[in-house]
Amino acid sequence: MKRATRRRLRDGVLYAVLLAGVATVALVADWHAIRLNFLDTPTFKKLWPDLVTVAAVNTIKYTAIAFGGGLALALALALLKLSPVAVYRWLATIYIELFRGVPALVVIILMAFGIPLAFGWFPPGGAVGAGVVALIMVSAAYMAETLRAGLQAVPKGQVEAAKSLGMSGTWTLFSVVLPQAIRIVIPPLTNEFVLLLKDTSLLSVVGMQADQVDLTQFGRNELNILANPTPLIAISVMYILISVPLTRLVAWMEKKQQRTR
Secondary structure (H helix, E strand, C coil), X not given: CCHHHHHHHXXXXXXXXXXXXXXHHHXXXXXXXXXXXXXXXXXXXXXXCHHHHHHHHHHHHHHHHHHHHHHHHHHHHHHHHCCCCHHHHHHHHHHHHHHHHCCHHHHHHHHHHHHHHHHCCCCCCHHHHHHHHHHHHHHXXXXXXXXXXXXXXXXXXXXXXXXXXXXXXXXXXXXXXXXXXXXXXXXXXXXXXXXXXXHHHHHHHHCCCHHHCXXXXXXXXXXXXXXXXXXXXXXXXXXXXXXXXXXXXXXXXHHHHHHHC
């Protein structure tokens, strides 16, 4: 038997197994119970418009604040990591390893409850604000390594050319090196934004007022009120609607970078 024939037979068997599995699930599943418990139209209507105008907006807001603050802190950490001063490198390394090693949930609880109890410090926004600060601290540790790699990926000839034109080290960094590094790391930073978007669900552990709820807390509240899992499907759809365009954007940017190399 020819290799091509064997390959077609193998593919045919795999497709047949897949179709058999789908058909089995379709026949065995209780579609009425699934529709009633997970796709209940009246329950969907009760979620509108707060699902979008409150929960989704808050989720995006928390993500944007955490990402912006984390990016600024990450840039400082990346520069410290590349500093010729050993103490600065050690401090940046300790911070990065610490916050990459500790679960984000632990940092959120520590910032929302531990720090206020120990020092009496309450950030703007209360417990939710403290949780966002924790996300800034954790995300900075991950983005710092991404930025460091981007800075080191810029050809050294660019720096030497800038110095030969009489540009200072700071001017060279912010006008030559950093813009090129940002273009290099945009895809991984966008991935970090998507991960941070989902990490905002951890803020639900600190407790939220009605106008502060994110998608996850909104879904939990409505699940308890309506005694129906449909709200969890609704918030899952919202997460997908927000994150999938971003992941597609990352794929497009990566392909574009590969074509320009």
